[in-house]
Amino acid sequence: MPSIGISSGYGGLFCVLTVSKISTAILVFYIFFYLPIWGDNLLILYGSALLIIGSVGIYCCQNGFVLFANVPYAIWNHLILLGYILTAGFFAAFDYGVVVKSSVMFTAYSFICVSICYVSTEEDSFDWIFYILIALAILCAFYTMFRGAVIEGYGKSLSANCNPHTLAASMNLGIFAVAYLSRKMDMRSTLIAGALIALFMYTIINCGSRKVLFSSAMVVCIWLWASFRERWTSGDKNQRAVAVLLILLVLVGGFIAYRRFFTNSLMFSRMNNKDDMGDENRLLFYRKAVEIFMDRPILGGGYDQFQFWSRTGYYSHSTYAEAIADLGALGCAIYFFPLLYTVYVIVANALFIRKDYHSILLLAFCGAELFLGVGQIFFMEFSHFIAWTILYYNSFHYSPVAEHPESASRYIAPYRMTRETKYILNGSKKNVSKYIRT
Numbered sequence: 110m111p112s113i114g115i116s117s118g119y120g121g122l123f124c125v126l127t128v129s130k131i132s133t134a135i136l137v138f139y140i141f142f143y144l145p146i147w148g149d150n151l152l153i154l155y156g157s158a159l160l161i162i163g164s165v166g167i168y169c170c171q172n173g174f175v176l177f178a179n180v181p182y183a184i185w186n187h188l189i190l191l192g193y194i195l196t197a198g199f200f201a202a203f204d205y206g207v208v209v210k211s212s213v214m215f216t217a218y219s220f221i222c223v224s225i226c227y228v229s230t231e232e233d234s235f236d237w238i239f240y241i242l243i244a245l246a247i248l249c250a251f252y253t254m255f256r257g258a259v260i261e262g263y264g265k266s267l268s269a270n271c272n273p274h275t276l277a278a279s280m281n282l283g284i285f286a287v288a289y290l291s292r293k294m295d296m297r298s299t300l301i302a303g304a305l306i307a308l309f310m311y312t313i314i315n316c317g318s319r320k321v322l323f324s325s326a327m328v329v330c331i332w333l334w335a336s337f338r339e340r341w342t343s344g345d346k347n348q349r350a351v352a353v354l355l356i357l358l359v360l361v362g363g364f365i366a367y368r369r370f371f372t373n374s375l376m377f378s379r380m381n382n383k384d385d386m387g388d389e390n391r392l393l394f395y396r397k398a399v400e401i402f403m404d405r406p407i408l409g410g411g412y413d414q415f416q417f418w419s420r421t422g423y424y425s426h427s428t429y430a431e432a433i434a435d436l437g438a439l440g441c442a443i444y445f446f447p448l449l450y451t452v453y454v455i456v457a458n459a460l461f462i463r464k465d466y467h468s469i470l471l472l473a474f475c476g477a478e479l480f481l482g483v484g485q486i487f488f489m490e491f492s493h494f495i496a497w498t499i500l501y502y503n504s505f506h507y508s509p510v511a512e513h514p515e516s517a518s519r520y521i522a523p524y525r526m527t528r529e530t531k532y533i534l535n536g537s538k539k540n541v542s543k544y545i546r547t
Contacts, residue, residue, distance in 0.1 A: 246283025
């Protein structure tokens with residue numbers, strides 16, 4: 110698809126896109142791999158972040174407001190929420206210095222999301238970030254396997270200072286990336302994809318993250334079903350053979366892995382440990398969050414302030430508890446409205462409009478993310494910034510309106526007209542404007 114609004118020529122655009130992709134990859138590897146093992150390196154952190162912000166700025170100078178049309182509203186909503194965080198925190202926070210410090214990382218994460226979206230739009234492909242996530246997951250998995258450290262009460266992680274849930278989150282992203290790219294692969298590529306997913310699941314089990322295991326298992330199961338259906342209904346004998354082979358390998362390999370590995374793992378012990386205090390602690394955090402919300406219902410206690418107002422010294426370990434405690438009613442409305450609308454669009458696409466391989470996988474990944482929100486914090490953890498960017502972009506960027514106008518008009522009346530939708534409509538000369546409210 111030709112670029113729209115590029116005034117500086119292909120060469121200048123190519124340089125901007127290349128810088129954005131390289132700096133995004135550096136920052137992703139830094140946060141997920143370098144930082145947990147070797148600690149802070151401000152040169153890498155701020156250098157790559159400034160390159161990303163600079164490339165976004167250059168893009169805006171070259172193309173004006175086209176960037177705003179290329180990035181989903183839900184991504185720009187991060188910056189609206191940032192303004193709210195800094196303003197509300199000034200009046201409500203226990204320690205405003207912590208608010209400002211945490212907001213720096215929030216800003217960096219948000220610009221990474223913007224970079225991912227506009228690069229993907231110009232290249233008309235989201236695959237490049239998927240390849241980065243797969244490479245990251247492979248590196249982290251093998252490093253943990255051969256050089257990882259055992260964390261007491263969990264399992265193996267990248268280092269003694271690395272939260273096992275962070276490692277598991279990178280595996281979860283890798284699993285979805287492999288599943289998303291594996292549509293209609295040949296037998297060899299399918300076997301490689303299956304081996305990678307098995308490696309990532311093995312790493313998750315070894316690190317002892319139960320919630321990530323459940324969410325990843327859900328994505329894998331739905332991927333198997335969607336892949337089998339896609340291949341079997343294609344009518345191609347080779348694709349049908351791949352579908353049958355894939356199911357047989359999963360059944361046999363899963364049984365062997367369960368009997369010889371999983372039942373002897375620390376993950377299995379944690380699942381059967383009745384004395385585990387994790388659930389009780391989370392219930393305590395939810396009660397504390399409700400108390401904070403009742404005391405400060407409008408503005409909340411301030412971003413990253415639950416640890417102070419609750420007097421526990423810990424995060425709430427939950428998106429929903431942290432949101433009502435830190436953001437209050439106004440902040441929750443700002444943050445959750447685009448998120449919930451995205452969930453609605455994903456469900457409508459998967460069940461009523463597109464009903465194809467990718468929309469079903471997005472529904473599985475969305476469900477996994479919502480489940481992880483019980484034990485992890487979306488607006489503080491980098492893995493969830495990337496996860497929701499994937500969901501936002503792939504839900505709204507490729508609008509189903511032009512392909513399915515009648516279904517879209519019924520289920521997604523206020524669908525945002527993206528640059529691609531306008532291009533499709535102008536190119537095909539279809540009069541479906543009555544189905545879209547911009």
